[in-house]
Amino acid sequence: MANVTVIGAQWGDEGKGKIVDWLAERADIVVRFQGGHNAGHTLVVDGKVYKLSLLPSGIVRGTLSVIGNGVVLDPWHFRDEVAKLAAQDVAITPDNLxxxxxxxxxxxxxxxxxxxxxxxxxxxxxxxxxxxxxPAYEDKVGRRAIRVCDLAHLDDLGPQLDRLLAHHDALRAGFGEAPIDRARLLADLAEIADVILPFASPVWRTLGEARAQGKRILFEGAQGVLLDVDHGTYPFVTSSNTVAGTAASGSGLGPSAPGFVLGIVKAYTTRVGSGPFPTELEDETGTRLGERGHEFGTVTGRKRRCGWFDAVLVRQSAAVSGITGIALTKLDVLDGFAELRICTGYDLDGRHYDYLPPHPNDQARVKPIYETIEGWSESTAGARSWADLPAQAIKYIRRVEELIRCPVALVSTSPERDDTILVRDPFQD
Known part of the structure; x- marks a missing residue:
């Protein structure tokens, strides 16, 4: 059976948590391969809400979960997130993480x-x-990082701390901040080491053995392709590569690791934080999308900016990340709109673009070129088959497929995991 890699194909917050949870029940292992605890996934399981930001989504169902080497790990947040889930009766041990x-x-x-x-x-x-x-990724690339394995060798950490603190103390001095308290840092690391080390493992070996045994591996991406440090709206991006290929380097499984690449795409567009957003709606329609979609960040609670579906961006995401098929989420948020609009291109000073230009000034100035599509008055909420969808909703989905040049594999019609229309099974591809 093929592995499956789930990534966000917009700016994150596309509803990956539900889709990963839906797939995790059929996977043998779920792997986080990049990012940190800035990634928020909300799962709704049997009416119970779980909010994760670092742990792989499979942990809620007891599926073996792996935090790969491409992730930057806050050990104190890890401790607290494990405790929070334990209070919700989710047992987390070295046997399942x-x-x-x-x-x-x-x-x-x-x-x-x-x-x-x-x-x-x-x-x-x-x-x-x-x-x-x-900053943690900067230290990784600068070869200054303290890693999980270092927690078992704190007495030998001196030379690495010298390099690390020399760098950071200089930066802190520029901000008028005091130097790092070395003794306090070592004491904190010694205290947290006992929490982290029981979970430490050569996960590349675990994953290699699982693949050799024909087990199903689900790779869970964080953020979205448009936040990729190379392919996103730089500099308004995250600090890691979010494209599907990172599943290989961020887990140690090798270049064939990603398998079926499932891109998660909202039926409209949202973004949290700063940066260009060509189809953003700062009007009643944008407010309506945000209210109906409950658009607030899982991690920060920040209000998300909302706009019409941008086919140009998703087509670009699908191309650079090798997306096999998309999961279209939050279709029900569009219920009741008389008209819907889809961005099919951009205008910049009279020049037509069928992709997002790379310079941030140009990205901020492009004007979307829209195609208008008739909406539908019926409800799509909870639909589980094509027969449950209004004809116009199906037309909207088909037009999205045409414009992004990528087929729809799943359609999600509510936060509940079973409210999903399966078109193409990623694990059977």
Whole structure:
């Protein structure tokens, strides 16, 4: 059976949690392969709501879950998220959760630096979650990071701490902040080590053995392709690669790892934080989409910006990430609109674009070119087959497929996991 990789094909918040949960019941392993605890997934299982930001979504169902080496791990947040789920009767042990031994750690001064930069940026803010994700990835690339495996060798950490603190103390001095308290940092690491180390494992080996045994592996992406550090709306992006290919490097399973790539796509468009958004609606329609879709960030609670479906962006996401099929979510939010609009291209100073130009100034200035489609008055909420959908809703879906040049594999019509129309089974592809 094929592996499946689930990624967001817009700016994140597309409803990946429900889809991953729906697939996780049929998977043997669920793997997070990039990002950190800035990724929010909300699961609704038997009417009970679970909010995850670091742990793989499979953990709620007891599926073996893996945090891969491509993730940056905040050990204190990990401790708290495990405790929160334990209070909801979700048991998390080394038998159902493994953390890559080579995961870089997010440390308290990473969070400090993230916030200091945002506060000093004024109108140029990136709009980060201030959780230290970016600074932790910087230390990884700069070969300064403290990793999970280092927690078992704290007595040998001196040279690495020298390099790490020399870098960060200089940055902190520029913001008028005191140097990092080395003794306190070591004490904090010693305290948290006992929480993390029982879960530490060579996950590349676990995954390799699982693949050799023909087990189904589900890779769970965070954020969305338009936030990819290479392919997104730079610099208003996250600090990791969010495209499907990262499932290989972020897990240690190799280039054939992704399998069927399922891109999650809302039936409209949303974005949290700063950055260009060509189809954004700052009017009653945008407000209506936000209210009907309950558009608030899982991690931050920030209100999401809303707009019409942008086929140009999704087509570009599908191309750069090798998407096999899409899961179209939140179709029911469009119920009752007399007319719907889809962006099919951009105009920039009289020049037509069928892709998003790379420069942020151009991205901010493009004008969407719209196609208008008749809406529907009937409800699609809870639909579980094509027969349950209004004819105009089906026409909308088919037009989306044509414009993004990618087939629909699933349609989601509510937050409930079973309110899903299966067109093409990713695990049987």
């Amino acid at each position: 493994q953390i890559a031994e080579t995961c870089p750690l997010i440390l308290p001064f990473h969070r400090d630096l993230d916030g200091l930069r945002e506060d000093a940026s004024g109108a140029g803010k990136i709009g980060t979650t201030r959780r230290g994700i970016g």
